Amino acid sequence: MQPQYILNLSCLDQRGIVQRVSGFLADHGCNIIDSAQFGDQSSQLFFMRVHFSGDGSIDGDGLRSGFAELGDALQMTWQLHDAHKKPRVMLMVSKIGHCLNDLLFRYKSGLLPVEIPAIVSNHADFYQLAASYNIPFHHLPLATGAPESDKRAQEERILEVAHNAGIDLVVLARYMQILSPQMCKALEGKAINIHHSFLPSFKGAKPYYQAHDRGVKLIGATAHFVTGDLDEGPIIEQDVARVDHAMDPATLTAIGRDVECVVLARAVKYFVEHRILLNGHKTVVFK
Structure with missing residues (x-):
């Protein structure tokens, strides 16, 4: 079964968040299945949920480790979930x-x-x-x-x-x-x-x-x-x-x-x- 993941994130709204997230996924052999985002003008926060698949070259732990740098740079609150795992x-x-x-x-x-x-x-x-x-x-x-x-x-x-x-x-x-x-x-x-x-x-x-x-x-x-x-x-x-x-x-x-x-x-x-x-x-x- 092809690995699939769901990334949730929130951070201060700023230019280029979607591009940097999608670029990270592309660079790590991932394909976006669906994505949604919302910028809240009252709280000045940006929210995003990305459902994507991987090519198997990197696992969830590797993705988390790699994404941590971007998350820290944008001061994100984020979570990465295995989409196939039933809570x-x-x-x-x-x-x-x-x-x-x-x-x-x-x-x-x-x-x-x-x-x-x-x-x-x-x-x-x-x-x-x-x-x-x-x-x-x-x-x-x-x-x-x-x-x-x-x-x-x-x-x-x-x-x-x-x-x-x-x-x-x-x-x-x-x-x-x-x-x-x-x-x-x-x-x-x-x-x-x-x-x-x-x-x-x-x-x-x-x-x-x-x-x-x-x-x-x-x-x-x-x-x-x-x-x-x-x-x-x-x-x-x-x-x-x-x-x-x-x-x-x-x-x-x-x-x-x-x-x-x-x-x-x-x-x-x-x-x-x-x-x-x-x-x-x-x-x-x-x-």
């Missing part, structure tokens, strides 16, 4: 399983190019679903109102599972526990969460019932990176669905869950295809 994803869930079920189906049917070596939950509800996909299920309970020491111990076990499984991305597929600041820091840039887009309105239990009481006409979902600011991390993907007065709260909930599944799946796919670059508190997503 390893750990799914976390509590008692609501629509996003988990959707991601597992996409994984099994080949729609999501990942490996899923672990599912973690604070409840045991989905161990049979995990078993049906032959994926190890880790039940790590946390009692309601548990002291901070118990929460930290449970999170350390989660991080241990992630480390042992060589995880590249953690997906909170409706994992209904607030992560500690230490946990958020440990997962910085490699954890994605999903929630309904009513926030900051309609917090707490049964948000779709609250929305129905207020006559909401649009419902939606937001997928974002996990940070220490609850549900305020850099947004990756969003979508909405229109609803009306004839729909009851159960119908709104069902529609909302469908939107959550689609939005989370898109966000995960963008991540594992290395399409997301951070731009301060925002993201650049090359689709």
Whole structure:
């Protein structure tokens, strides 16, 4: 199989970046398959994603070593990925399983190019679903109102599972526990969460019932990176669905869950295809 790579980079916007990157690839026997770039006038930063093939004369380590000189010269933040390598994803869930079920189906049917070596939950509800996909299920309970020491111990076990499984991305597929600041820091840039887009309105239990009481006409979902600011991390993907007065709260909930599944799946796919670059508190997503 011909080696293929994906190069992501960001740096201060300046003349000649595309020419110097493409020239480096040409000089090292590489052929660009597709490329996308964006210059943000507000941050004065330039972002680029290049998908390219190599002729086999140089491997990924050689390319990284060679590109480091150019990266240093332009003060780039950059990463080079093997396009054939499937990222390893750990799914976390509590008692609501629509996003988990959707991601597992996409994984099994080949729609999501990942490996899923672990599912973690604070409840045991989905161990049979995990078993049906032959994926190890880790039940790590946390009692309601548990002291901070118990929460930290449970999170350390989660991080241990992630480390042992060589995880590249953690997906909170409706994992209904607030992560500690230490946990958020440990997962910085490699954890994605999903929630309904009513926030900051309609917090707490049964948000779709609250929305129905207020006559909401649009419902939606937001997928974002996990940070220490609850549900305020850099947004990756969003979508909405229109609803009306004839729909009851159960119908709104069902529609909302469908939107959550689609939005989370898109966000995960963008991540594992290395399409997301951070731009301060925002993201650049090359689709």
